[in-house]
Amino acid sequence: MAGPVPELEDRATRCARRLCEADRVLLASHIDADGLTSAAIAAQALERAGLPFETVFEKQLDEEAIAAIAATDYDTVLFTDFGSGQLDVIGEHEDAGAFTPVIADHHQPADRDTEYHLNPLLFGIDGASELSGAGASYVLARALADLEPGVAADGGATGAAGTTTARADNRDLAALAVVGAVGDMQASGGELQGANERIVEEGVDAGVLETGKDLALYGKQTRPLPKLLEYATDVGIPGISGDEAGSLRFLEDLDLELRREDGEWRRWSGLTSEEKQTVASALVRRAVSRGVPAKKIDQLVGTSYVLSAEPVGTELRDASEFSTLLNATARYERADVGLGVCLGNRSDALERARKLLRNHRRNLSEGIDLVTREGVTHEAHLQWFHAEDRIRETIVGIVAGMAMGNEGISRSKPIVAFAEKTDDEVKVSARGTHGLVRDGLDLSTVMTEASRAVDGDGGGHDVAAGATVPAGREAEFVERADEIVGEQLS
Numbered sequence: 001m002a003g004p005v006p007e008l009e010d011r012a013t014r015c016a017r018r019l020c021e022a023d024r025v026l027l028a029s030h031i032d033a034d035g036l037t038s039a040a041i042a043a044q045a046l047e048r049a050g051l052p053f054e055t056v057f058e059k060q061l062d063e064e065a066i067a068a069i070a071a072t073d074y075d076t077v078l079f080t081d082f083g084s085g086q087l088d089v090i091g092e093h094e095d096a097g098a099f100t101p102v103i104a105d106h107h108q109p110a111d112r113d114t115e116y117h118l119n120p121l122l123f124g125i126d127g128a129s130e131l132s133g134a135g136a137s138y139v140l141a142r143a144l145a146d147l148e149p150g151v152a153a154d155g156g157a158t159g160a161a162g163t164t165t166a167r168a169d170n171r172d173l174a175a176l177a178v179v180g181a182v183g184d185m186q187a188s189g190g191e192l193q194g195a196n197e198r199i200v201e202e203g204v205d206a207g208v209l210e211t212g213k214d215l216a217l218y219g220k221q222t223r224p225l226p227k228l229l230e231y232a233t234d235v236g237i238p239g240i241s242g243d244e245a246g247s248l249r250f251l252e253d254l255d256l257e258l259r260r261e262d263g264e265w266r267r268w269s270g271l272t273s274e275e276k277q278t279v280a281s282a283l284v285r286r287a288v289s290r291g292v293p294a295k296k297i298d299q300l301v302g303t304s305y306v307l308s309a310e311p312v313g314t315e316l317r318d319a320s321e322f323s324t325l326l327n328a329t330a331r332y333e334r335a336d337v338g339l340g341v342c343l344g345n346r347s348d349a350l351e352r353a354r355k356l357l358r359n360h361r362r363n364l365s366e367g368i369d370l371v372t373r374e375g376v377t378h379e380a381h382l383q384w385f386h387a388e389d390r391i392r393e394t395i396v397g398i399v400a401g402m403a404m405g406n407e408g409i410s411r412s413k414p415i416v417a418f419a420e421k422t423d424d425e426v427k428v429s430a431r432g433t434h435g436l437v438r439d440g441l442d443l444s445t446v447m448t449e450a451s452r453a454v455d456g457d458g459g460g461h462d463v464a465a466g467a468t469v470p471a472g473r474e475a476e477f478v479e480r481a482d483e484i485v486g487e488q489l490s
Ligand code: C5P
Pocket: 030, 032, 034, 035, 128, 183, 184, 185, 186, 188, 397, 398, 401, 431, 461, 463, 464, 465
């Protein structure tokens, strides 16, 4: 079990103190699940501390976005889930007296530091797998509550349920921190690790989280059972994964009542533990009998993160489904909707988010089909595709990651995806695997250096990173990126 990290907490306290000196704060965050949960955590912590604030979201914190922030009247700007990678530019505005930055981030920092900078990477904690932007924001929120205990106890009425004490010390916000970490794929090895584990423990203590071993498939809350099994292609069980009729037959052959009285299929979240056990054992038996390797079968079970205050059968109860719901808002210019859901707006915002989710799902599935059908181009050390305007640049990275392992798309090389951003700019998203990272892959460096070579700009994490490059320079970019990956993996 990971213990506390005093240096990280000291830094959080320093940042919290600075926030408390402000008359008001501009909160700026990133447009994905981790960025939204970061903003929701920070917003509730600021509100409970009695600090007035306004929230803005940016697709990317580039020079233009930072200049726009500097042009506002705010003297204190809290950046969450980004800011570290842009510290060089932010620092220039700080030097010019435009604002004081406070940063809660987990991305690779630029070559410059600042006084109020909270980032796990500064303290030996892995920002790609052990603490997310929402996690860093949570550590900051806890520090804020320690400074302002009285105010927080009867603060605003937003957010998930939790006991009064959990609200007083902001531990009830741990549920959102877990959604952020899961949304950034930090649980992709089966469970959350390191500093994230402590947040999970605090959430369990606070009564907002439940965790345990469970089937590791996406959609346990909302997907009818046959769809849950059919769409679970990561493990690949012959005759079930990707096989509608096969999934139906498998479930019908079990000696269980898996349909409701109206004939509709039940969902995993509504099964009793005996029923779950029966289905899971039958799945494992089927996988074994069809020769699925033991290592793959192990991946059928993982640690689940359940938001215990949310209603059973909704996206909000499962950390992974919640994070997808948030991506479906923020990556389509509706961060306001996702933030509303995080802050407890369970009517309007949730209904809107669900509509956006249907659209997001269709786009993901069409995107994955497109990439799989058209295939990728294999270089010596990486593979790539160019979606042009056929996949939205804000989701091309998710599509690339989900397409890995499909026919013709290797999991032993990183994948680089291009999509049009503007008339003269192209978005690049790169995704690797944890195995490749263990062998030396660092996509953050690849994206930073290869984009710099073509007058672009990039960054991110070892396992997932991105860049913006000038249109027309993709071939040069691929050549440079391929060389760097080759050096890293040699
Ligand atoms: O901004 P940033 O940290 O938020 O984005 C993280 C992105 O990287 C997400 O889209 C997530 O799906 C991806 N990622 C991944 N595999 C990991 C870690 C992150 O695909 N192991």
